[in-house]
Amino acid sequence: MPVWQVIYEELRDQGLEIIxxxxxxxxxxxVEPKIRATDIAERPAMLAGLMGWDDTLxxxxxxxxxxxxxxxTHLVAELYGMTNVPQAVWIDEQGRIVRPPESAGTIDxxxxLNRETLELPDAAIAEGAEARNAYIAALRDWVRHGVDSRYALPAAEVKRRLRGPGEAEVRAATHVKxxxxxxxxxxxxxxKRHFDEAVTLCPDSWNYRRQSMMLDPENVGQLNAGPDFWAAVDALGDEPYYPPADLAPVR
Amino acid sequence: MTTILYDDRVSAVDARADGAHLWLEPDALERATGWKLEPQGLCRGDACVQARAEWRDDAGRVDLAAFAAHLGQPMIADDDAVAFGASVNALREDLLSTIAPDFTLPDLDGNLHSLSDYRGKKVFLYSWGSY
Structure with missing residues (x-):
């Protein structure tokens, strides 16, 4: 969030808005503590590595x-079919989706992560920064070239990648409400019972799962690194927690 | 009183649950859902749905449960609250049109922002959570 401000300052005069x-x-x-300046100064450096931000940014x-x-109520997650955070959608000047929800530059x-020391191996940090920088470069390219950018996907491809909701998704969203x-x-x-119902209906929704685990007021605003979170990650087996954004050109 | 959660509305209204039915006076229905009983049916904005006879009782109340089911909206009740969800078909059509679905949400100061306020700009819509 506070690092996106750097990207915003760079690109807003070229017509980019961040929401x-x-x-x-x-x-x-x-959310307020995570947006306020006093807390930003105290953000653990570990987060930079985890999110793939390089030192300069x-x-x-x-x-x-x-x-x-x-x-x-996680309304936007329901409307767009977002299943984990952070994910992003690119929307052009006419209000058309040109990139559907995908990991916003984060990789797995x-x-x-070492679950006790919360340290990352150097190779992983380098790989994460490379993926993040590629994603930011793609965003810059789109802001500059618009519809001609190779990263602005044709409507057919957007449609193919979008996860349209099913009955389970709308019921889950109703439970969340x-x-x-x-x-x-x-x-x-x-x-909590309704959030858990939502998780049962949509086991792929990390948003509902993570929210449900951190609903207790004493956990509000905390990053979950508890055993229940790790057990859920382990249960993925070989499936990615953050599937990388597919930035390959589409013809 | 029953709390009705419908779209982004939250209203406390008199409602009578009776088996699978949920009966509301027409003015309570309008307050809770925006749907207004008109001679031509139940109307909201440009949309009108012809009201079926079985959606009305002798006292003139409207069965919101039956109407929502007709619209394809799920209904979940717990205690004195009843929540209605989106119609899966409407939501699918909206999204697969590839026009970005609009929404209105508050910022930290309570000011409301709609995605549609930003037409004419490229928007990077970024989701996050504190957890």
Whole structure:
């Protein structure tokens, strides 16, 4: 988030707007500390490696001046079929999707993380930074060349990559709406039950799963590195936690 | 009172649950869902749906459960709250048109922003979570 501010400052005069949406049922309490300057200075360097930011970008991070929206019911995840964070969608001047939801430059770094020391091997850090920089370069290319950018996908390809929702997705989203209602009214047990129903209906949704694990007020705003999170990651087997964005040109 | 969650509306209304039915007075229905009972049917914006006889009771109330089912919207009830979801077909059509679905959400200061406010610019829509 605060590193995207660097990209924003570079590209906004060329017509790029960034809109950040936080899928956070606890709302402002969960997200505000992560956006405020005082907390940015205290962000652990480990995060830079994990997210693939190189030292230059990390050093320049600043509180976002682009809109940072709060989505307590995970509405945008439902509308776009987003299953994990961070994912991004590229939308052109006419409001058309030119890149559907995909990992926003992150690769499967959690798999390389030492779960006790929270350290990453150097090779993994280098690989992560390379993927991140390739993604940022693609974004720059699109901002510069628009529809002629090789990274702006044709409508047919966008359609092919989009995950249209099924009955399970809309039911899960309805449970999340109820879960958020009970959360807002202090009925934590009921809230959690509905998030867990959503996870059962959509086991591929890391957003629902991660939210459900961190719903307890004492966990609000914390990054989950607990045993339940790692057990869920391990249960993926060979499946990626962050499938890398497919930046290959499409003809 | 029953709390109805419909689209992004949250309303407390008088509603009578009766088996699979959920009966609301027409004005409560409009407040909770935006759907208004008109001579030509249930209308909202440009859309009108012809009201079926079985959606009305003798007291003139409307069965929101039956109407939502007709629209393909899931309904989940728990305690005194009833949530309605999106119609899967409508959501699919919206997304697969490849026009980015619009939404309106608050920022940290409570100011509302809609995606459509940013037409004419390239938008990098970035999702994240504190967890």
């Amino acid at each position: 950040a949406v936080a899928f956070d049922t606890a709302g402002r309490a969960a 990390w050093a320049r991070q600043a509180p976002p001046t682009y809109p940072c929206l709060i989505d307590e 770094m959690v798999r390389h 109820l879960g958020r209602h009970f959360y807002a009214n202090g009925a934590l047990v009921q809230a």
